[in-house]
Amino acid sequence: MENNVRQRAEEPAPITRRTLHDEIVTRVRDMIIEGRLAPGTRIHEGQLGQALGVSRTPLREALKFLASEGLIDLVPSRGAVVRRFTEKDVRDMLEVLAALEALAGRLACIHATDEEIAELRALHEAMIAQYAARNRLEYFKLNQRIHSAFALMSRNAVLVATHDNIQARLKRIRFLGNETPEKWQSSIAEHEEMVAALERRDADALADVLARHMHNAWERIRSVI
Known part of the structure; x- marks a missing residue:
């Protein structure tokens, strides 16, 4: 389960445009904070992008930003992974x-x-x-x-x-x-x-x-x- 986006009965509602980058960052950050994306989870861009109603390009930019915050690791050959702290x-x-x-x-x-x-x-x-x-x-x-x-x-x-x-x-x-x-x-x-x-x-x-x-x-x- 930790290696997949946790599915819940309530799927995330598609994002409506405000500042798209900020919206995506906020939504993914909230998913990490609440544990819907657990530590060690590899983020599947296609699955998450579909759930949020956004394409891969703005999602990748948001993931890079979250990596700069220290919430995500960008791992060669694995992509974005939610950081696990000791x-x-x-x-x-x-x-x-x-x-x-x-x-x-x-x-x-x-x-x-x-x-x-x-x-x-x-x-x-x-x-x-x-x-x-x-x-x-x-x-x-x-x-x-x-x-x-x-x-x-x-x-x-x-x-x-x-x-x-x-x-x-x-x-x-x-x-x-x-x-x-x-x-x-x-x-x-x-x-x-x-x-x-x-x-x-x-x-x-x-x-x-x-x-x-x-x-x-x-x-x-x-x-x-």
């Missing part, structure tokens, strides 16, 4: 993210504008609404936007680029961290602490909860890797 890969990346986000939190307390902090609070409330609706995918996307926002508020371009690179690679793994109600609730509580600390511009508290959140992420996902 336990050590994941732990190493989370350790780096913990350090990056702690630094981002300290810098955000210095550089963030009041408007940016209010926008982050609004993102958090929107995420809570998705949590209440038990919409895991939309919740997760907002969750990732919040973590990216902390990096952006650091005003450090190198930090942002490094953070974006690692966060992209961990999307599927991080999504698995909310599989049980207890794990999901603990993540929500930590996000509440983050926003409150930023609103107080308490750099020590924000750095602590961001680092702790990443260390706890490892505990939430280690059993499913």
Whole structure:
């Protein structure tokens, strides 16, 4: 099963044109995050293109982009394969993210504008609404936007680029961290602490909860890797 696109009762609806490249990237990325394209899966371009209602050329460009994000490997003679990370890969990346986000939190307390902090609070409330609706995918996307926002508020371009690179690679793994109600609730509580600390511009508290959140992420996902 891992070597084929997982079939479900509900087939993906054909894509309607907006920005075709972005649409395809988003749809395939979501399939990877949700596990419909499992780690180690070889992506059959014809089958996937037919399901999405697109030709092979734009699909191949989308797969190249996802390879640049670290979600797919382009393997000679096999084509595109969903990347499989080892336990050590994941732990190493989370350790780096913990350090990056702690630094981002300290810098955000210095550089963030009041408007940016209010926008982050609004993102958090929107995420809570998705949590209440038990919409895991939309919740997760907002969750990732919040973590990216902390990096952006650091005003450090190198930090942002490094953070974006690692966060992209961990999307599927991080999504698995909310599989049980207890794990999901603990993540929500930590996000509440983050926003409150930023609103107080308490750099020590924000750095602590961001680092702790990443260390706890490892505990939430280690059993499913």
